[in-house]
Amino acid sequence: MFQVPNMLFALPEMLMLGMACVILLVVAFAGERGTDWVYGLSQLTLLSTAVVVVWFIGDGGLTFSDTYIKDSLSDLLKLFICIVNMLVLLYSMAYLKARKLMQGEFFVLAVFSTLGMLIMVSAYHMLTLYLGLELMSLCLYAMVAMHRDSAVATEAAMKYFILGSIASGMLLYGMSIIYGVTGSLAINEIAQAVATGSGDETILSFGIVFLVIGVGFKFGAVPFHMWLPDVYHGAPTAMTLFIAAAPKIAAFAMIIRLLAEGLIDLQHHWQDMLVMLAVLSMIIGNVVAIAQSNLKRMLAYSTISHVGFLLMGVLSGTQEGFSAALFYTLIYALMTLGAFGMILLLSRQGFEAENIDDFKGLSERQPWFALMMLILMFSMAGIPPLAGFYAKLTVIKAVIDVDLLWVALVAVVTSVIGAFYYLRVIKVMYFDKPVVEHKLEAGSAMQIMLSANALMVLGLGILPGTLMKICTIVFA
Amino acid sequence: MFAELPLLSLLIWLPIFGGMLAIMLGDQRAIMKPFALVVAALTMLLSFGLYAGFDSSTHQMQFVEKLPWIETFNIFYHLGVDGFSMPLIILTTISTLLVVVAAWEVIQHRPSQYLAAFLIMEGLMIAVFSALDAVLFYVFFEAMLIPLFLVIGIWGGPNRVYATLKFFLYTFFGSVFLLVALLYLRHVSDSFAILDFHQAGLSLNEQTWLLLAFLIAFAVKVPMWPVHTWLPDAHVEAPTGGSVILAAITLKIGGYGFLRFALPIAPDASLALDWLIISLSLIAVVYIGFVALAQTDLKKLIAYSSIAHMGFVTLGLFIVFDIFANASTGSGAVLAIEGAMVQMISHGFISAAMFLAVGVLYDRMHTREISAYGGVVNTMPKFAGFAVFFAMANAGLPGTSGFVGEFMVILAAFQANFWFAFLAATTLILGAAYTLWMVKRVFFGEVANKEVQSLSDINRREFWMLAALAVIVLLIGLWPAPLLDVMHASVEHLLTQVSQSKL
Numbered sequence: 020m021f022q023v024p025n026m027l028f029a030l031p032e033m034l035m036l037g038m039a040c041v042i043l044l045v046v047a048f049a050g051e052r053g054t055d056w057v058y059g060l061s062q063l064t065l066l067s068t069a070v071v072v073v074w075f076i077g078d079g080g081l082t083f084s085d086t087y088i089k090d091s092l093s094d095l096l097k098l099f100i101c102i103v104n105m106l107v108l109l110y111s112m113a114y115l116k117a118r119k120l121m122q123g124e125f126f127v128l129a130v131f132s133t134l135g136m137l138i139m140v141s142a143y144h145m146l147t148l149y150l151g152l153e154l155m156s157l158c159l160y161a162m163v164a165m166h167r168d169s170a171v172a173t174e175a176a177m178k179y180f181i182l183g184s185i186a187s188g189m190l191l192y193g194m195s196i197i198y199g200v201t202g203s204l205a206i207n208e209i210a211q212a213v214a215t216g217s218g219d220e221t222i223l224s225f226g227i228v229f230l231v232i233g234v235g236f237k238f239g240a241v242p243f244h245m246w247l248p249d250v251y252h253g254a255p256t257a258m259t260l261f262i263a264a265a266p267k268i269a270a271f272a273m274i275i276r277l278l279a280e281g282l283i284d285l286q287h288h289w290q291d292m293l294v295m296l297a298v299l300s301m302i303i304g305n306v307v308a309i310a311q312s313n314l315k316r317m318l319a320y321s322t323i324s325h326v327g328f329l330l331m332g333v334l335s336g337t338q339e340g341f342s343a344a345l346f347y348t349l350i351y352a353l354m355t356l357g358a359f360g361m362i363l364l365l366s367r368q369g370f371e372a373e374n375i376d377d378f379k380g381l382s383e384r385q386p387w388f389a390l391m392m393l394i395l396m397f398s399m400a401g402i403p404p405l406a407g408f409y410a411k412l413t414v415i416k417a418v419i420d421v422d423l424l425w426v427a428l429v430a431v432v433t434s435v436i437g438a439f440y441y442l443r444v445i446k447v448m449y450f451d452k453p454v455v456e457h458k459l460e461a462g463s464a465m466q467i468m469l470s471a472n473a474l475m476v477l478g479l480g481i482l483p484g485t486l487m488k489i490c491t492i493v494f495a
Numbered sequence: 496m497f498a499e500l501p502l503l504s505l506l507i508w509l510p511i512f513g514g515m516l517a518i519m520l521g522d523q524r525a526i527m528k529p530f531a532l533v534v535a536a537l538t539m540l541l542s543f544g545l546y547a548g549f550d551s552s553t554h555q556m557q558f559v560e561k562l563p564w565i566e567t568f569n570i571f572y573h574l575g576v577d578g579f580s581m582p583l584i585i586l587t588t589i590s591t592l593l594v595v596v597a598a599w600e601v602i603q604h605r606p607s608q609y610l611a612a613f614l615i616m617e618g619l620m621i622a623v624f625s626a627l628d629a630v631l632f633y634v635f636f637e638a639m640l641i642p643l644f645l646v647i648g649i650w651g652g653p654n655r656v657y658a659t660l661k662f663f664l665y666t667f668f669g670s671v672f673l674l675v676a677l678l679y680l681r682h683v684s685d686s687f688a689i690l691d692f693h694q695a696g697l698s699l700n701e702q703t704w705l706l707l708a709f710l711i712a713f714a715v716k717v718p719m720w721p722v723h724t725w726l727p728d729a730h731v732e733a734p735t736g737g738s739v740i741l742a743a744i745t746l747k748i749g750g751y752g753f754l755r756f757a758l759p760i761a762p763d764a765s766l767a768l769d770w771l772i773i774s775l776s777l778i779a780v781v782y783i784g785f786v787a788l789a790q791t792d793l794k795k796l797i798a799y800s801s802i803a804h805m806g807f808v809t810l811g812l813f814i815v816f817d818i819f820a821n822a823s824t825g826s827g828a829v830l831a832i833e834g835a836m837v838q839m840i841s842h843g844f845i846s847a848a849m850f851l852a853v854g855v856l857y858d859r860m861h862t863r864e865i866s867a868y869g870g871v872v873n874t875m876p877k878f879a880g881f882a883v884f885f886a887m888a889n890a891g892l893p894g895t896s897g898f899v900g901e902f903m904v905i906l907a908a909f910q911a912n913f914w915f916a917f918l919a920a921t922t923l924i925l926g927a928a929y930t931l932w933m934v935k936r937v938f939f940g941e942v943a944n945k946e947v948q949s950l951s952d953i954n955r956r957e958f959w960m961l962a963a964l965a966v967i968v969l970l971i972g973l974w975p976a977p978l979l980d981v982m983h984a985s986v987e988h989l990l991t992q993v994s995q996s997k998l
Contacts, residue, residue: 397641402667403634409565412630412674416568419678427678431671438667442644442660450648450656484565491567 025082028089030075031068031097032137038064039130046123054121058112061126062105065133069101085205086144091493092345096140096272103265103352104133109468110360111257113461117368120165120255128165129261132158136269145194145204148273152190152237155269156183159262163254175253182236182246190233196226197282206281213284224288230277231292237270238326241299251319256366256373259315260359263322264352271348274333279341286336293334298429300327305437315373317440318358321399324437325351331430332414335421342490343413349486350398350410350479357395357472364388364469367460375444380453388459388466389448391473398476400441401434406479413487502544503558503574506584507622510538510591514614522607528599531610535595538617539588545581551981554578554988556627556690564631570687573628578985579754579836580624582978583747586843587624589967590743591617594736596960597851601858602650602734609650612642613736620744624751629677629687637670639745643737650734658725658732665725669715673752676708680760693759697997702764709757710772716749719772719809720779723802730798731863735854738794742801742846747839750808754832758812759992765816772813777918779806784925788932793856793863796933797849800889803922804842804901810919811835811904817911819994827910832986833979834903840978841888841896841971848885848964852878855957856937859950865936869943874950879938881953881961886934888968890927896971 026033042060045053072094079089108129115121135155142148160183164176194204200218201209212218232243239247251259278289304324311317329351332344365372365381365388372378382389398405411434418426459466479486513534520527550557556575564572576584594613602609619639626632640663647659681687684695697705715722726746730738758765765772780803787799812835815828855878856871857863872879888895891902901922908916942948953961971978 402641403637408634408637412678413568415675416678416681419675419682424675424679427675428672431675432668435664435668435671439660439664442663445644446648446656446660449645450659482564484563484567487565487567 024084025080027075028079028082029087029141031071032134032141034071035064035068035130035134035137038067039127039134042123042130043127046127049123051122054123054126057123057126058108058121061108061130064130065101065105065108068137069098069105072097072101081143081207085207086147087141088143089141092272092275093141095345095489095493096268097137099349099352100133100136100140100265100268103268103356104129104261106356106360106468106472107257107261107264109465110260110356110363113465114255114257114363114366117366117460118166118255120257122165125162125165128158128162132162132261133265136265139269140272142276143206145198145206145277148276149187149191149194151269152273153187155266156187159266162258162261163250165258166255169255171253172255175250178246178253179250186233186236186243189229189236193226193229193231193233196222196229200226206276209281210283213282220285223282223285227278227282227285227289228292230282231289231296234270234274234277235296237273238267238330239323240296240326240330241303241323244300244303244323247323248316248319251322252313252316256315256359256362256371260356260363263318263355263359267322267326267355268348268352271329271345275341278333279336283336290334290336293330294423294426297327297330297334298426300324300330301430301433302327305433308437308440311440312375313373314362314375314378314444315359317375318355321437321440322355324433325399327433328411328414328430331426332417334426335417335423337417337421338494339420339491340414340417342487342494343417345493346413346487346490347410349490350406350476353472353476353479354395354399354407357391357469357476358399360465360469360472361388361392361395364459364461364465375447376454378444379447379451381448384453385459387470391470392448393445394473394477396441396444398480400438402438404477404480406476406483408480409483409487500544501560502541502548503576503621503625504560506538506541506545506588507574507618507625509541509618510534510614510621511618513538514611514618517607517611517614520607522605527607528610531614532592532595534614535588535592535617539592542585542588542621545576546585546981549576549581549981551578552984554984558625559627564628568630568687570630571628572631573688574622574625575627576625578982579751579989581981582836582840583624583744583751584621586747586840587617587620587744590739590843590847593847593851593960593964594739596956597739597854598736599956601854602736604650609646609734609736612646613740616642616646616740620748623748627689629681629689629692632689633670633674633677636673636748637667639748640666643741643745646737647729647733650737651732653732654728655732658728661725662729665715665722669712669722672708673712676705676712679705689755692756693992695760697761699763699767699998702761702997703767706757706761706764706768709752709761713749713752713757714775716752717746717805717809718749718802719775719806720783720802721775723779723783726802727795727798730801730850731792731794735850735857738850738854739847742797742850743843746801746805747843750805750812750835750839753809753812754989758989762993763996763998765813765993769813769816772809773817773915776806776810776813777915779803780810780922781918781925784922784929787929788925790929791865793853793865793933793937794850796865796929797846797853797889800926800929801842801846803926804838804846804889807838807901807904807919807922808835808842810915811838811907814904814908814911814915815990815993817915818907821910821912827907828990829983829986830903831907831911832989833982834900834907836900836982836986837896837903837971837975837978838900841900841968844964844967844971845885845888845895845897848881848961848968849889851960851964852882852885855953855961860946865933867943868937868947870938870940870947871950872938873942874947875952877958878953878961881965882938883934884965885961885968886930888972890930891923894969894972896968896975898972899975
């Protein structure tokens with residue numbers, strides 16, 4: 020008998036879809052003149068979605084024939100995705116205007132891509148997951164390519180698209196193998212089939228390989244990281260910020276749904292794979308970042324190393340590890356947002372503040388924002404009392420608790436290597452003389468939010484307890 | 496009256512918030528410097544409250560504060576002091592006050608940030624000494640690097656960037672192993688409390704790895720040969736205040752780490768590996784003593800002499816195992832640990848005085864080359880008096896605090912092994928050689944050049960700054976009993992911990 024699915028569980032997504040269509044119409048009819056309206060509408064969409072998420076926080080369950088889930092994990096991640104993307108749009112506005120990229124299409128793509136992320140977060144069926152992933156990714160590819168006249172941006176978009184498609188292909192292949200063995204695409208049914216041991220484990224592990232490759236590509240873990248520096252570097256900074264922050268939260272949901280909820284009983288298979296990815300990511304990411312003179316590229320490699328740390332939490336396969344990885348993801352998003360936000364803040368008409376040298380003497384030109392960048396860099400390096408330290412602490416603790424001491428040692432040694440390039444940014448800001456004088460062009464809203472963003476990193480460093488507790492409750 | 500106040504929290508947060516306020520006041524307001532001075536003085540007075548209210552009959556932690564901080568992991572805001580940490584806290588507050596006074600009219604470039612950095616660092620260092628929770632300890636232990644990194648990098652000499660990066664990366668490299676060790680200990684003992692770590696049952700293999708991790712972390716801080724190379728660089732480039740804090744306090748955190756972590760947590764491994772640490776300490780005393788002899792830069796000379804003196808601290812801490820093996824009574828072991836502690840406190844004051852004295856000269860001449868000086872006593876008689884006194888104290892002249900610590904450690908070393916004592920005692924010759932030769936070249940003889948001829952003697956501010964230190968150095972030298980009394984119970988307790996095998 021046909022049952023009406025519980026639509027309430029997907030209310031945020033439906034709201035966002037409806038608003039996205041409205042925005043599309045406004046863009047189509049209002050044209051160039053309406054971009055400020057479109058910006059406002061997009062922010063309103065994200066805000067109202069966040070409000071809906073908070074409003075219906077708590078009860079949850081499966082819906083749409085068990086393909087869709089609403090649980091505390093999805094609530095938390097959705098809330099963060101919306102907040103992060105609101106900040107992304109806010110930070111990007113002045114930059115986009117100065118480069119004549121402030122077009123309605125950007126906002127349409129941003130909202131649709133956010134919708135894709137929300138679907139990924141709530142997907143409890145491999146097809147739904149794939150649907151969300153592709154919706155997000157296709158919008159991102161288009162976004163990178165928006166700067167049509169820029170050769171680097173086009174190249175970056177091409178690379179992103181081709182490598183992203185390969186990753187999707189791998190993921191699909193892995194899903195099909197899992198389907199072949201377990202006879203289902205629903206996460207809970209797969210988990211059941213694996214638990215009862217009805218499928219051939221060798222073939223399942225084969226499927227896991229492809230799933231891990233797909234997820235590795237989306238995260239940018241070594242050795243599937245090749246696209247990441249080029250895309251981060253080539254894309255206009257606003258787009259880089261968009262790609263760097265929220266999609267990682269969605270990718271985290273993907274890895275949790277697939278490996279931690281679907282295939283937890285095969286942990287002995289995927290743990291070793293993730294150990295390789297994590298260790299290589301931390302080493303390659305941190306070592307190669309030292310050689311970069313372009314800040315965006317440096318942050319790209321730093322992202323790779325952060326992904327390695329994040330995977331450390333996941334690979335431990337314990338509730339504690341998952342909540343540590345969740346905590347890491349959220350803190351990472353916050354720090355990345357701030358760091359790219361600083362590049363956007365200092366960029367102006369015809370000038371991209373994307374080289375490390377462009378930060379020279381910032382402490383004399385802009386003492387306040389130099390301090391904010393100092394907080395962000397020390398946090399990324401994992402120095403207490405900043406949030407990045409606790410993120411590292413929790414994931415290292417997670418691997419030590421499952422007796423993977425050597426992974427913890429690799430992690431701490433590479434973080435020392437990593438400290439060097441973060442310190443270099445601080446060095447040019449504080450110890451070098453300024454080369455150019457300039458005023459900030461960004462509006463006060465952005466300045467305030469960026470400051471709040473960085474101060475949040477400090478605040479969470481002094482009192483990390485609450486967020487950690489939330490992250491633990493989600494997986495309890 | 497001090498029992499009710501959360502004295503330790505006040506000591507930590509008063510200078511930190513005071514420092515932030517100083518930054519907000521900015522360089523332009525005349526009130527900023529007096530404000531910083533008041534904050535530093537108030538902190539110092541409060542720290543005397545610790546001494547006044549301290550019960551020296553027990554090894555238990557006192558002035559304990561315990562609040563939940565990160566409940567998920569059972570991490571607490573847990574503070575307390577015993578006979579080891581309390582004197583070091585007082586050392587911290589006195590040194591910081593002197594640094595503020597020393598900076599008064601000397602620092603022209605962003606003075607508010609300079610003073611704020613030292614005030615904030617003071618709070619962090621007090622927190623390191625009083626933290627009883629491993630994560631809390633580590634947080635402050637690392638956080639301390641940030642202000643010091645900026646102080647050397649912003650106000651340092653020509654090669655400051657190299658020096659400060661080296662300093663930061665060296666110490667950071669050391670401390671990450673500490674983090675892994677602490678997390679491992681939590682895994683074993685299921686608690687983050689340092690005192691619970693002391694109870695943790697560990698196999699020799701586990702203890703050995705833990706000890707090596709502690710050794711990397713704290714040996715870099717102390718610094719022990721061969722991981723000492725960052726120190727001369729950092730000292731030479733650092734501004735006077737940076738050198739003072741670096742020598743007087745941050746080095747002590749290394750010694751404190753051995754006392755608080757290495758010895759009680761891994762006694763069996765310490766016993767098994769004591770030859771390693773004793774050899775490194777003796778190399779520091781003898782070899783670095785010779786290195787100091789060859790220096791042409793005043794600050795470098797004092798830096799190397801610091802390394803040699805800190806060698807006594809690590810020597811004193813680890814010869815206890817040999818004393819246990821040789822002597823039936825524990826009195827030699829008590830002497831060794833107390834000697835190490837006295838040496839830490841005394842070196843804190845003497846090195847602070849030496850660096851401040853070099854700062855006085857540098858402010859006038861803008862050079863630290865020994866060869867640029869000569870006959871300073873003719874133009875700066877009052878200053879030369881102080882400088883010669885501190886140099887004597889550094890060389891271990893009886894009657895000064897420098898003598899007490901070294902003498903106790905050497906005496907104890909005789910009970911361990913004659914050759915340890917013999918090698919350690921060479922410092923009496925080497926230390927005298929490099930300090931007195933330096934004194935001869937800088938202060939005595941004919942006036943070397945026109946710059947020296949035009950030197951003006953110390954002003955009132957500098958006089959009182961040096962006089963205060965001279966009084967302290969003399970006091971500890973002549974009457975060390977008050978200092979020894981407060982630490983005695985803690986030392987006894989440490990020795991029972993160390994003598995009981997965990998195996």
